[in-house]
Amino acid sequence: MKTMTMMEAIKEAMSKKMREDPNVLVFGEDVGAFGGCFGVTAGMFDEFGEERVRDTPISEGAIVGCAVGAAATGLRPIAELMFMDFLTVGMDQLVNQAAKMRYMFGGKIKLPMVVRLPLGAGISAAAQHSQSLEAWITHAPGLKVVYPSTARDAYGLLLKSIEDDNPVMFLEHKLLYGFEDELDENMDPIELGVADIKREGDDITIVATGKMVHEALAAAKTLSDEGIEAEVFDPRTLFPFDKEALFKSLEKTNMALIVTEENKRGSFAGEIAAMIVEDGFDYLDAPVKRVCAMDTPIPFSPVLEKYYLPDADDIVTAVKGMF
Amino acid sequence: MELTKGKIVDMYRTMKLIRDFEANASRLFAEGKIPGFVHLYIGEEAIATGVCAGLNDDDYITSTHRGHGHIIAKGGDIKYMMAELYGKATGYCKGKGGSMHIADANKGILGANGIVGAGHNIAVGAGLSAKYRGTDQVCVCFFGDGSTNQGTFHEAMNLASIWKLPVIFVCENNLYGISMHQSKHQAIQDVADRAVAYNVPGVIVDGNDVFAVYEAATEAVVRARAGQGPTLIECKTYRHQGHFEGDPAIYKSSDEVSEWMAKDPIPRMVSYLLDSDILTEKEIEGIDEEISKELEEAIKFAEESPLPSLESIVEDIYTDIVEEVR
Numbered sequence: 183m184k185t186m187t188m189m190e191a192i193k194e195a196m197s198k199k200m201r202e203d204p205n206v207l208v209f210g211e212d213v214g215a216f217g218g219c220f221g222v223t224a225g226m227f228d229e230f231g232e233e234r235v236r237d238t239p240i241s242e243g244a245i246v247g248c249a250v251g252a253a254a255t256g257l258r259p260i261a262e263l264m265f266m267d268f269l270t271v272g273m274d275q276l277v278n279q280a281a282k283m284r285y286m287f288g289g290k291i292k293l294p295m296v297v298r299l300p301l302g303a304g305i306s307a308a309a310q311h312s313q314s315l316e317a318w319i320t321h322a323p324g325l326k327v328v329y330p331s332t333a334r335d336a337y338g339l340l341l342k343s344i345e346d347d348n349p350v351m352f353l354e355h356k357l358l359y360g361f362e363d364e365l366d367e368n369m370d371p372i373e374l375g376v377a378d379i380k381r382e383g384d385d386i387t388i389v390a391t392g393k394m395v396h397e398a399l400a401a402a403k404t405l406s407d408e409g410i411e412a413e414v415f416d417p418r419t420l421f422p423f424d425k426e427a428l429f430k431s432l433e434k435t436n437m438a439l440i441v442t443e444e445n446k447r448g449s450f451a452g453e454i455a456a457m458i459v460e461d462g463f464d465y466l467d468a469p470v471k472r473v474c475a476m477d478t479p480i481p482f483s484p485v486l487e488k489y490y491l492p493d494a495d496d497i498v499t500a501v502k503g504m505f
Numbered sequence: 506m507e508l509t510k511g512k513i514v515d516m517y518r519t520m521k522l523i524r525d526f527e528a529n530a531s532r533l534f535a536e537g538k539i540p541g542f543v544h545l546y547i548g549e550e551a552i553a554t555g556v557c558a559g560l561n562d563d564d565y566i567t568s569t570h571r572g573h574g575h576i577i578a579k580g581g582d583i584k585y586m587m588a589e590l591y592g593k594a595t596g597y598c599k600g601k602g603g604s605m606h607i608a609d610a611n612k613g614i615l616g617a618n619g620i621v622g623a624g625h626n627i628a629v630g631a632g633l634s635a636k637y638r639g640t641d642q643v644c645v646c647f648f649g650d651g652s653t654n655q656g657t658f659h660e661a662m663n664l665a666s667i668w669k670l671p672v673i674f675v676c677e678n679n680l681y682g683i684s685m686h687q688s689k690h691q692a693i694q695d696v697a698d699r700a701v702a703y704n705v706p707g708v709i710v711d712g713n714d715v716f717a718v719y720e721a722a723t724e725a726v727v728r729a730r731a732g733q734g735p736t737l738i739e740c741k742t743y744r745h746q747g748h749f750e751g752d753p754a755i756y757k758s759s760d761e762v763s764e765w766m767a768k769d770p771i772p773r774m775v776s777y778l779l780d781s782d783i784l785t786e787k788e789i790e791g792i793d794e795e796i797s798k799e800l801e802e803a804i805k806f807a808e809e810s811p812l813p814s815l816e817s818i819v820e821d822i823y824t825d826i827v828e829e830v831r
Binding site for chain 1: 565567596597598599600601602606608609610615616618619620623625626627628629630631632633634635637638644656657660661663664667820821822823824825826828
């Protein structure tokens with residue numbers, strides 16, 4: 183076992199796959215000698231060289247499109263977009279090309295590619311460098327969407343994502359890069375579509391993703407002092423989604439609160455709520471509730487940003503309101 | 506440029522097959538047998554034919570919404586193409602793609618594309634892949650003049666240029682971006698001028714002269730295979746039909762149409778074949794008859810093929826996940 187930050191875990195997972203498979207390569211803005219905007223690829227340039235850890239111009243459409251073309255012709259590219267917000271610039275290449283190509287071509291092509299997407303607010307990066315846009319990509323059939331909350335999960339899920347023969351969107355919350363965890367580098371990859379219960383409890387299921395898993399865990403601690411035992415359910419992958427595990431949890435707790443960092447309107451949190459209401463209504467003793475970010479662009483000033491973001495206190499308040 | 510008689514005859518065959526395939530597609534669309542949108546390549550046959558004549562089977566192409574000609578020239582099977590236009594289970598895409606999304610990975614055809622300008626970066630990715638794997642493959646990116654106003658064109662030219670990728674950018678300047686004349690949609694006369702911004706050779710050829718296209722393309726292919734990077738070839742041509750079938754093209758002047766009809770690449774090729782004693786009129790008729798027969802068979806195949814099963818709607822989204830059927 184080794185203690186690693188999530189950032190190190192991501193780098194180690196990429197490096198491991200690159201050592202195993204010469205067709206795996208990394209490209210993106212400043213991923214080379216600079217080591218990536220957040221330092222995730224630091225050191226990889228020295229180990230693998232400029233052919234395999236490639237700097238690209240600031241051309242998100244080209245980064246995503248190039249990954250599509252490379253994946254369609256035998257490589258396993260890992261593309262890094264510096265901020266998930268920049269995906270909007272490459273959205274056609276992702277949604278109209280990567281997601282649909284296999285289907286439009288009658289299954290005669292495969293696209294083993296990973297797009298790494300740093301996301302999330304909390305560093306005063308304002309409205310164009312902080313968004314959580316998971317709803318936009320889960321909406322596109324053909325993409326898989328992975329969102330780890332711990333270093334261990336990031337490591338195991340990224341190994342699996344690189345092995346996957348489909349386009350995988352790998353979401354990395356910036357504020358979790360420094361999160362430390364123990365992991366065994368020889369661990370098996372983690373299957374996509376398998377949720378993880380981060381804390382067991384009998385009274386309510388809190389479904390949370392990314393950084394919100396940690397806010398939910400903090401909230402659960404406070405709630406426990408007040409006699410409410412919350413189960414913290416981390417789906418880990420948004421598509422495929424582990425519905426079975428979620429319903430198993432609801433069968434026990436009969437209550438559901440969904441917590442994500444997205445703008446609430448049109449969020450993936452709403453999709454989870456709909457899933458529960460449509461197929462798991464009989465498990466419920468109370469209406470499903472959501473705690474999300476506010477429906478505003480993400481503000482710059484720390485005081486406003488803090489107000490914008492959901493946190494453990496908001497979760498505690500919401501849970502109490504449900505009992 | 507030395508071309509064998511056999512190769513020249515093959516070129517004629519390809520051009521004529523494209524022309525007749527498109528004429529049939531036009532008729533079948535008008536008869537209501539082909540659903541959706543159909544964008545025809547009539548008038549531009551010399552480009553796909555001239556370019557693909559210099560490619561190997563394992564070379565790649567990316568195509569456009571006006572892609573039938575590229576696919577035929579790269580060796581696509583007209584039976585599966587026609588079945589796809591009909592939306593049948595036996596089509597190239599099992600009826601899931603239609604005219605705008607035909608692909609054949611075995612022939613290096615990375616797909617027609619419904620989004621104008623979307624193939625450029627995919628072509629760059631294929632070029633990166635070829636170079637990275639150390640093969641001598643190249644990728645030809647076909648596109649129209651209209652797409653050179655998309656950001657993707659510039660991103661792709663830049664990336665292919667800085668990485669010296671084996672990509673050949675072939676602009677089919679047919680004078681129109683849908684209904685907008687080139688003189689209105691860009692302030693340059695020659696798309697090839699844009700090559701200079703990327704330090705890439707920009708070549709202009711008569712796109713209705715299959716030999717001129719072939720020569721320019723093979724030169725670019727040689728450069729690409731030698732690791733000297735991309736070339737932009739602008740082929741001046743004309744779209745005989747409207748943007749799609751059903752477009753009456755009222756925006757074209759009759760003078761312009763007659764000027765270009767006189768440059769129709771097919772009669773031009775026929776004259777060349779006769780004048781150079783490569784084929785007799787009778788031999789040409791023979792080839793044309795073979796093509797008609799081949800097309801009849803393709804249409805019959807399409808008409809007699811089964812429709813896709815409703816269950817197939819959920820297949821082929823992922824390699825490993827099949828969504829639930831409603």
